[in-house]
């Protein structure tokens with residue numbers, strides 16, 4: 131039996147002026163799979179996931195969801211297709227509360243027509259539930275300004291739990307947090323996978339990759355140089371692919 | 380589980396009282412009260428009905444525009460054109476009514492002018508990406524010049540058939556004996572406060588000032604909102620212009636000159652953060668009160684009016700420093 135890919139990229143390219151950030155990349159994601167996306171700085175990893183999240187439009191190539199071609203112009207459209215992203219710089223507003231950040235861009239409102247006010251009680255309650263589910267000590271009314279790196283990460287990840295996402299893209303979620311918090315994030319990724327959610331994890335940390343990923347995709351200077359099952363690879367091979375010591379597999 | 384959730388939701392980082400004591404607005408309000416009391420005891424001329432009458436009117440014009448300015452400042456922008464826009468909108472109202480049109484037509488023309496000017500500023504800032512400082516500095520010059528063109532640089536003091544209606548609008552006291560300009564300020568203040576706290580638009584205004592790229596990445600319509608805040612800022616200047624015209628009963632091409640500084644000072648003294656991300660409606664009004672009390676007291680104490688700029692500028696610097704110190708203490 132052939133599994134239908136939840137998301138498929140076909141010959142995706144993106145350039146910024148003369149810089150070719152992503153060149154002719156194709157791959158597909160299956161349900162409940164954790165994919166490690168590896169590559170040196172500037173390899174095009176963030177650009178690639180931003181195209182999947184509706185932040186950038188590819189210059190060429192197609193994106194398919196459940197076998198159907200889609201065009202996304204804005205982040206909300208990606209969310210409607212069940213794709214959520216945790217950005218590398220977390221994309222949080224320091225001056226707002228945890229709950230306000232979780233709901234940023236999709237605030238809940240009461241009332242109808244133009245007479246609608248923010249639904250604080252529901253947003254606080256739902257945010258508190260998500261933080262409890264994530265086993266985070268963050269409270270809905272806490273200002274992000276006063277939070278530690280791990281708490282910020284929890285707020286950014288909580289954003290992805292608002293909807294019934296099928297695909298969660300994580301851009302270096304473990305880059306700026308403590309070892310204990312890394313373990314928490316990895317546990318969270320396992321919990322997402324157990325619910326049948328596909329996770330794309332960008333990370334520089336080889337141990338993270340081998341701890342949770344089922345498959346690894348390696349990017350080098352905008353192109354995909356490897357795409358294989360993690361059990362058939364090794365940290366040495368992945369390192370070689372990232373640096374270019376190994377051309378491709 | 381349920382109780383711990385409830386606790387977590389109810390948990391605030393500071394109590395109500397610490398919140399008040401840490402707020403700049405509260406201390407500025409204390410300063411206004413202390414200064415007013417001191418002036419009442421030390422001078423015979425402060426607590427007279429005529430002087431209080433003048434103070435409250437002057438406060439309202441600055442305060443109304445400071446409300447609009449606060450929105451702009453929260454997004455991390457600035458609007459230097461408000462003084463000239465006030466002049467242009469007053470002049471459009473005056474010229475249209477002088478030509479024999481009704482007050483409704485005059486006000487509609489004036490407000491339309493304000494919205495067009497604001498949309499123009501906002502478009503250049505949000506869509507073309509020009510710095511707010513430069514765009515609105517240009518508009519400061521353009522709007523006043525257009526006011527001169529519209530009036531042939533004359534004074535307009537005759538407002539056609541609806542002359543009396545206009546004077547009543549600005550000079551009357553229709554509700555509970557409260558002067559109309561004060562009433563408008565209260566209503567607009569409540570409206571601004573409501574929008575900032577209870578609407579998605581208000582939330583997005585704060586988000587843009589807090590982290591514009593985060594707002595963009597999460598799908599906040601950043602450009603549309605930026606255009607809207609500059610339109611609101613111009614609109615507030617237009618409204619102040621209409622009310623002021625009714626109150627003064629005459630329009631010259633130099634009204635509102637230098638007012639941008641006073642308005643920005645009011646907003647900043649009231650706690651609006653020039654780096655973006657913070658500010659309140661109440662703060663804008665209380666900031667305007669302090670500015671006016673300072674201005675007024677200099678006159679009453681017989682201090683040369685040339686010193687006014689020094690005191691207002693000093694108050695701005697003090698407010699910004701207060702904010703720095705408060706932040707420093709918090710982070711320490």
Ligand SMILES: Nc1ncnc2c1ncn2[C@@H]1O[C@H](COP(=O)(O)OP(=O)(O)O)[C@@H](O)[C@H]1O
Nearest residue numbers: 146149151169170171172173174175176177178
């Ligand atoms: N918004 C942008 N504008 C211009 N160039 C960009 C932009 N985003 C990324 N780039 C460029 O594209 C290339 C790939 O960047 P990125 O996708 O961030 O790499 P990675 O996440 O793998 O470190 C880099 O050369 C980077 O400078």
Ligand SMILES: [Mg+2]
Nearest residue numbers: 175176218301
């Ligand atoms: Mg990156």
